[in-house]
Amino acid sequence: MKLFQTLIPAEFKARPNRFLVECMTRRGPVTAYLPNPGRLRELLLPGRKLYLVKQPVVPGREIAYMAVAVERDGSPILLHTHLNNHVARHLIEENRIPGLDGAVVVKAEHTIGNSRFDFLLRKGGRDMVLEVKSCTLFGRRIAMFPDAITERGRKHILELASLSRQGTDAAVLFLVHTPSSLYFMPDYHTDLLFSRTLLGVRDRIQVVPVAVQWYPDLSLSTRVRLLDIPWDYIEEEAQDRGSYMLVLRLREKRNLRVGQLGIKPFGKGFYIYVGSAMANLTKRIERHVRKRKLHHWHIDELRDAAEVWSTLVVRSSDRLECEIARRCSRIAEWSVPGFGCSDCSCDSHLFGFTQDPFHSESFHRLVQYFRMDRFGQGI
Numbered sequence: 001m002k003l004f005q006t007l008i009p010a011e012f013k014a015r016p017n018r019f020l021v022e023c024m025t026r027r028g029p030v031t032a033y034l035p036n037p038g039r040l041r042e043l044l045l046p047g048r049k050l051y052l053v054k055q056p057v058v059p060g061r062e063i064a065y066m067a068v069a070v071e072r073d074g075s076p077i078l079l080h081t082h083l084n085n086h087v088a089r090h091l092i093e094e095n096r097i098p099g100l101d102g103a104v105v106v107k108a109e110h111t112i113g114n115s116r117f118d119f120l121l122r123k124g125g126r127d128m129v130l131e132v133k134s135c136t137l138f139g140r141r142i143a144m145f146p147d148a149i150t151e152r153g154r155k156h157i158l159e160l161a162s163l164s165r166q167g168t169d170a171a172v173l174f175l176v177h178t179p180s181s182l183y184f185m186p187d188y189h190t191d192l193l194f195s196r197t198l199l200g201v202r203d204r205i206q207v208v209p210v211a212v213q214w215y216p217d218l219s220l221s222t223r224v225r226l227l228d229i230p231w232d233y234i235e236e237e238a239q240d241r242g243s244y245m246l247v248l249r250l251r252e253k254r255n256l257r258v259g260q261l262g263i264k265p266f267g268k269g270f271y272i273y274v275g276s277a278m279a280n281l282t283k284r285i286e287r288h289v290r291k292r293k294l295h296h297w298h299i300d301e302l303r304d305a306a307e308v309w310s311t312l313v314v315r316s317s318d319r320l321e322c323e324i325a326r327r328c329s330r331i332a333e334w335s336v337p338g339f340g341c342s343d344c345s346c347d348s349h350l351f352g353f354t355q356d357p358f359h360s361e362s363f364h365r366l367v368q369y370f371r372m373d374r375f376g377q378g379i
Helices: 081-093 151-165 192-201 231-237 281-289 298-305 321-331 361-376
Strands: 008-017 020-025 028-033 049-054 065-072 075-078 104-112 115-123 126-135 142-145 169-176 183-186 206-214 220-226 242-250 254-257 263-266 269-277 307-315 350-353
Touching: 008 028, 008 065, 020 049, 028 049, 075 081, 075 206, 081 104, 081 115, 081 126, 081 169, 081 206, 081 220, 104 126, 115 151, 126 142, 126 151, 142 169, 142 361, 151 169, 151 192, 183 192, 183 231, 192 231, 242 281, 242 298, 242 321, 254 298, 269 281, 269 298, 269 321, 281 307, 298 350, 307 361, 321 350, 321 361
Parallel strands: 028 065, 126 169, 142 183, 169 206
Antiparallel strands: 008 020, 008 049, 020 028, 049 065, 065 075, 104 115, 115 126, 206 220, 242 269, 242 307, 254 263, 269 350
């Protein structure tokens, strides 16, 4: 299976909005349509290789190119979510998906009541409703879905479980677009509600995560691997507790009074504050995001002066705050001594960057380690 005849290599530069990327080709800069609304932060880094195709000429269409894949670790990762069902159908018809062996596609985009599902299959003399999800978030051995909160994805899971209770077989297929993964988990760091929902219905619907491999010409390898799901591990870790990184942007330098530390200078740039909450983690994050509150911690002063750029949580039964801080200190350009660490032996829990840390591969490796690779070692 080969998706496109002609691919145009390009270098990623920026993503002005969810559906556009700016990149550089051999002929110069171009803007390309991106058929993927996911965050893709760890994939779309400056300098990464993109695979473009030319779009058909349509009156009124100004964008001549479409970005269909990005390279990571020397292999292309399919980004074109609209082709995900096309890939799934091919694998089902080729009888290559473990767990869906012998299934026949009866209909695509099957409607039941007010809900529409990707496929109606026939397997073992019974109807089966199938939803297909594209997974591009992965570490060394673990793939996770989703990379952003998905109420729509959770709704699909609940609808499948409802059909199962009514006697219809139901399944969700996660296409993991890398051959390196051995395990699959719902991303409970990013979307706890989706993860707990999937945990709750795992005995009612069939969860089928498979890893696929793409060659540089975007042809699909015959290699397909069913991934293990460590349900017991997920049950333990998918709780509202753990550590977090609050990413702030300070648009101009300021002198701020920080508790007993006194007045401290804060340069223009980005800051990562590392904290933890071993209960009610979501409420802790909500408090940091909110401006109107009584000041209690060092971070409250900086939060008043800076905007919230992003929040990243690391849900864990272990308190990882200090370990995360130590690793942040290795990649940061500067730190504020004594900030946020009055109850531990760390030098600081606040770290500064001139540029957006989300544009740094070393920062994404840090996040990947604590969210995936670290825990994968214990599975």
